[in-house]
Amino acid sequence: MMNPLAKLAYQTLQQGKSVFSVAHKTTNNRLLNLFAPPTALQKEQVQKLSPEQLLNIQQRMLQLQNEDWADAERGIYPSELLFDDPWDDFFKFYPAVWFDMPGTWQRIQQNNYQDFASDIETEGYPQYYLRNFHFQTDGYLSDQSANLYDIQVELLFNGSADAMRRRILAPLKQGLSHFEGPERDLKILDVACGTGRTLKMLRGTFPKASLHGIDLSPAYLRKANELLSKQPQELPQLAQAKGEDLPYQDEYFNGISCVFLFHELPGPIRQAVINESFRALKPGGTYVICDSIQASDNPDLKPALENFSQTFHEPFYRHYIEDNIEARLKEAGFENIRVSDHFMSKYWTARKPS
């Protein structure tokens, strides 16, 4: 049983992050309306959420926090993870989030989503990737984008992005418990590891396992390396690669995770990423995907999902929210598929047959 004061501290922290995020977004929207007012069409495309819908979102967030706390209490992951916010980065880069805003507003207003500074290397990346997702400066291709990313995602999810990522840990831990032998023999890959938040959680949960992460962005991998190299345990191995073309031999990993990638991929690439993960998993290996909830999960939240694809540049999102990921997992050969959703995210856990 964990200290009840610690629970209060966790709830207060989450509440504080939520209030701050709402204030941030409200100010941002006001400034956007002032300096780069939306066109009539853009206005028409954004749906206003009712008080009931907002309450539903709020309740789902509180439910997520309860589940997060309960998993730490059950010892699935150390309770320190609940308080592991990157405050250094927040104080260092939060002002830059605001300085970056006018450029973002301009891209939103002009619907300009292929805006890369001339010194950014764009050779060799797939076409679907070369864009300013979220209208963010430099897409995923600069150090500054990597520095701002985690702050922006936490603000978007009212301080609950990490809590949503942590929902992959219990199913992964349960899946990996079927392998016999010491933890140091386990090999786990995080596909599209970004700045390394999930890998850090995996390290907390599996201190001795061999961890690997791949991502397409060299800048995000540098940022992940900066975060993970502060940990006393073995450094996860990072590589620049595509999720749909993994640089690993067949049947290498016991577990593979993939967080917040699928909604940014065209449908056929989603299937290719699943197929590759199937190939790289050992028989009996566990695959866990975390991404946005989908249209059919909660009709009340559908307008919020549709707003997301309108307000941010997310060209594959509308297809994603209707996509049958379960069918894709079955097509790849996975079995024992379990599906759940928490707050604004959905989770698929699947097993490669033994």
Ligand SMILES: C[S@@+](CC[C@H](N)C(=O)[O-])C[C@H]1O[C@@H](n2cnc3c(N)ncnc32)[C@H](O)[C@@H]1O
């Ligand atoms: C929305 S971010 C998610 C990052 C991280 N998993 C997280 O939880 O924040 C999407 C990430 O996927 C990477 N990415 C996009 N397409 C990819 C692909 N085909 N293969 C590997 N990484 C990809 C991007 O560079 C970016 O880091």
